[in-house]
Amino acid sequence: MRASTDPGVATAERYRAFAEVEARGMSACYERWAAGIAADPATVALIDQLPAVKRQPNLVFSAARLLGAVAGEYPAFAAWLREHWALVAVTCLTHATQTNEPGRCAVLLPALAALAGPLAIIEVGASAGLCLHPDRYSYRYRLAGGSESAGGEWMLHPTDGPSPVVLDCNVTGPVPLPERMPDIVWRAGIDLHPLDVHSDADVAWLEALIWPEHDDRRSRLRAAVAVARQETVEIVPGDLGDQIEALVARAPAGATVVVFHTAVLAYLNEQDRNRFAAQMTRLPVSWLSNEGQSVVPGVLDRLAEAPAPSHPIPASAFILALDGEPIALTQPHGRSLHWLG
Ligand SMILES: C[S@@+](CC[C@H](N)C(=O)[O-])C[C@H]1O[C@@H](n2cnc3c(N)ncnc32)[C@H](O)[C@@H]1O
Structure with a gap:
């Protein structure tokens, strides 16, 4: 299993892997957000409140966007996430990544x-x-x-x-x-x-x-x-x-x-x-x-x-x-x- 979806891997490492392997070339916004989180211990600590299987970047980012986070630069996203964390956490707990393509x-x-x-x-x-x-x-x-x-x-x-x-x-x-x-x-x-x-x-x-x-x-x-x-x-x-x-x-x-x-x-x-x-x-x-x-x-x-x-x-x-x-x-x-x- 890749690092970003592997619950056994530390959160900062999962987000770094997601930025560099999955998001790069596919989503400049997610690359910025994931790289930002990897280097931001306060946001990592928030995400670490979730069970390990729920810390995946794709789940956290989708939950945030469902609740109104706007694609953009990392500092604005980090501030938004801190303010809305309780709702994002509940959404992560009640949803799963099940993209239908x-x-x-x-x-x-x-x-x-x-x-x-x-x-x-x-x-x-x-x-x-x-x-x-x-x-x-x-x-x-x-x-x-x-x-x-x-x-x-x-x-x-x-x-x-x-x-x-x-x-x-x-x-x-x-x-x-x-x-x-x-x-x-x-x-x-x-x-x-x-x-x-x-x-x-x-x-x-x-x-x-x-x-x-x-x-x-x-x-x-x-x-x-x-x-x-x-x-x-x-x-x-x-x-x-x-x-x-x-x-x-x-x-x-x-x-x-x-x-x-x-x-x-x-x-x-x-x-x-x-x-x-x-x-x-x-x-x-x-x-x-x-x-x-x-x-x-x-x-x-x-x-x-x-x-x-x-x-x-x-x-x-x-x-x-x-x-x-x-x-x-x-x-x-x-x-x-x-x-x-
Ligand atoms: C990434 S989505 C892909 C959905 C669809 N096949 C597509 O290509 O658009 C993976 C789906 O597999 C489901 N899934 C994962 N493990 C499963 C299991 N053991 N039994 C049934 N469904 C499972 C998930 O709930 C999710 O809806």
């Missing part, structure tokens, strides 16, 4: 469309379930170098016409870009703490979880929430390993059951990851994982056997794997997809 559907879609339908899809670690509607979004795949039609674009729309949500994704490698949407006849999710797209408070939390400068993601989130509100999808509360077998058993007969997850298994300890991987092997399902490189048991080892990409793999890249076999490298928010061939 519909953009990830762009990297899942080619793999879903290549499976024999109709499909019954189950997302474990679904948050509010915005990735459970891949067939309701429009896609604009930009074909970059390495692809046969480099420089072109590939649009795909829901069967009833263009969606208000358009997901952009740069693709390289021999991606099997789909001609039509997968036929999804049933969908459901599992989450420890499902968020409800119909709840304004939950949606406000989802917005606060998006980093300050990422306005494109915030507008996409709002549009995806409007799409998701058109249909109620069940998200079973509970641990994915405890709930998955019963939910798979409820999928309609005759459909290919696909269990998928993105940015979830990092939350599990090694034993639980192994248990879940064994369940995926045993159950009659296709298993699509999109996770950090060393998260899904065995996947990184198998990546070494796949055709190597022509460029170095960024440390932040996720591996998309089907039934444990790597098929693509993906940008963590779904902005790009490199198919391994």
Whole structure:
């Protein structure tokens, strides 16, 4: 686990790691805030009043922004945090980091469309379930170098016409870009703490979880929430390993059951990851994982056997794997997809 999310690491060190590794190049505001806290023992002492698992920069910053902290320089933020600490602390205790990024559907879609339908899809670690509607979004795949039609674009729309949500994704490698949407006849999710797209408070939390400068993601989130509100999808509360077998058993007969997850298994300890991987092997399902490189048991080892990409793999890249076999490298928010061939 990385230092910023590791409860065993001292708070100042967690915030320094967050500033230097996660925020740098992604959010100038969060980089300033995290670096400021790392060098500010008084604010570290406030944060240390929280249980260790609740001291994560992403949680504290999202809680502060939910309550009105404005993106800006560190001294103003530190003063704001001192003044509002009691409320921020309660918000951290009652909330969790569960960013829901519909953009990830762009990297899942080619793999879903290549499976024999109709499909019954189950997302474990679904948050509010915005990735459970891949067939309701429009896609604009930009074909970059390495692809046969480099420089072109590939649009795909829901069967009833263009969606208000358009997901952009740069693709390289021999991606099997789909001609039509997968036929999804049933969908459901599992989450420890499902968020409800119909709840304004939950949606406000989802917005606060998006980093300050990422306005494109915030507008996409709002549009995806409007799409998701058109249909109620069940998200079973509970641990994915405890709930998955019963939910798979409820999928309609005759459909290919696909269990998928993105940015979830990092939350599990090694034993639980192994248990879940064994369940995926045993159950009659296709298993699509999109996770950090060393998260899904065995996947990184198998990546070494796949055709190597022509460029170095960024440390932040996720591996998309089907039934444990790597098929693509993906940008963590779904902005790009490199198919391994
Ligand atoms: C970072 S969010 C990702 C949400 C969604 N998959 C996406 O990509 O937008 C991780 C989600 O996994 C859930 N989660 C973490 N551990 C879990 C577990 N053991 N069982 C079920 N859900 C879990 C969290 O509650 C959170 O909603």
